Amino acid sequence: MSLAREISRGIAAHACMVMPRSxxxxxxGLANELDHIEDDGAALRWAMGGVVTAYLERASAVxxxxxxxxxxxxxLLFEGMQAVFAQTMTLAWRLGATGVLGVxxxxxxxDDYHRFIPLLQLVPDWYVxxxxxxxxxxxxxxxxxxxxxxTSVGLFIxxxxxxxxxxxxxxxxxxxxxxxxxxxxxxxxxTMRDLVMPIATxxxxxxxxxxxxxxxxxxxxxxxxxx
Amino acid sequence: xxxxxxxxxxxxxxxxxxxxxxxxxxxGYELSQQTGLKSGTLYPMLMxxxxxxxxxARWTEPEREGRPARHEYRLTDSGAGLAREQGAAGVPETGQxxxxxxxx
Numbered sequence: 001m002s003l004a005r006e007i008s009r010g011i012a013a014h015a016c017m018v019m020p021r022s023x024x025x026x027x028x029g030l031a032n033e034l035d036h037i038e039d040d041g042a043a044l045r046w047a048m049g050g051v052v053t054a055y056l057e058r059a060s061a062v063x064x065x066x067x068x069x070x071x072x073x074x075x076l077l078f079e080g081m082q083a084v085f086a087q088t089m090t091l092a093w094r095l096g097a098t099g100v101l102g103v104x105x106x107x108x109x110x111d112d113y114h115r116f117i118p119l120l121q122l123v124p125d126w127y128v129x130x131x132x133x134x135x136x137x138x139x140x141x142x143x144x145x146x147x148x149x150x151t152s153v154g155l156f157i158x159x160x161x162x163x164x165x166x167x168x169x170x171x172x173x174x175x176x177x178x179x180x181x182x183x184x185x186x187x188x189x190x191t192m193r194d195l196v197m198p199i200a201t202x203x204x205x206x207x208x209x210x211x212x213x214x215x216x217x218x219x220x221x222x223x224x225x226x227x
Numbered sequence: 228x229x230x231x232x233x234x235x236x237x238x239x240x241x242x243x244x245x246x247x248x249x250x251x252x253x254x255g256y257e258l259s260q261q262t263g264l265k266s267g268t269l270y271p272m273l274m275x276x277x278x279x280x281x282x283x284a285r286w287t288e289p290e291r292e293g294r295p296a297r298h299e300y301r302l303t304d305s306g307a308g309l310a311r312e313q314g315a316a317g318v319p320e321t322g323q324x325x326x327x328x329x330x331x
Contacts, residue, residue: 030255048267
């Protein structure tokens with residue numbers, strides 16, 4: 001037996017081990033097919049595909065379980081809150097709800113909303129509206145996650161992309177960049193606030209989207225439902 | 228109310244191959260060759276189709292001695308109906324690759 005064939009068998013055996021028990025029938029079928037493939041290279045590719053399938057099925061079984069989906073709701077809701085945070089502050093400012101502004105300002109670096117006033121005055125209505133739409137999309141994604149529907153991923157991505165687009169476009173508003181510089185300029189540099197958090201803010205949504213995909217894949221196949 | 232199923236190009240390719248001579252059982256590797264789908268794409272799709280009652284699978288004795296038993300697959304009646312709904316008709320002759328074929 002060639003080395004490639006031996007490796008293929010080893011990989012297929014590993015795939016059978018990794019595949020959830022409920023999918024054992026499929027793992028065995030996939031592995032047994034190896035011995036009916038003449039070409040060693042094709043057999044190796046077949047086994048590689050099998051092991052990828054096994055890991056994805058395993059991950060889906062883990063992330064799709066009710067307790068893990070419940071845990072996944074937390075970062076999802078956090079993202080939703082983050083999507084509407086600045087917009088809620090702006091709305092509160094426009095409605096004169098200083099109590100709300102005080103509470104929200106206390107959650108920001110600097111612990112005070114007053115420094116945001118130049119920005120609150122500048123941001124256009126479409127920016128506020130887009131934030132709430134993005135928040136609604138993320139909330140809808142959370143509902144679909146509870147129902148274990150794969151549309152959860154698309155809704156989440158749509159919400160995040162909309163939020164990002166609005167954040168990018170708002171920089172074109174005259175005077176915004178200068179006001180933002182004043183608001184977000186701090187005398188001291190803090191690693192967590194100025195380095196870790198901005199990077200995490202960009203990476204975490206990608207990570208969440210992957211987990212959502214794993215948690216909901218296969219429950220509603222690309223075919224949709226027959227009934 | 229029935230929801231209109233939506234399908235990917237790859238699922239349509241698989242359905243088209245399975246729908247062609249729907250009564251015939253097919254092996255996984257044969258399906259892979261006919262659709263051009265890799266095992267990592269093909270098997271999750273087979274599993275989903277089976278989960279939804281659109282595909283049936285069985286073990287079959289190998290054609291040659293010394294080889295392990297194999298899985299065979301074919302569409303159920305509802306699966307064949309679904310394939311027709313998806314427009315997976317007019318498929319090429321068996322043995323011809325479906326690679327690159329886009330079904331409506």
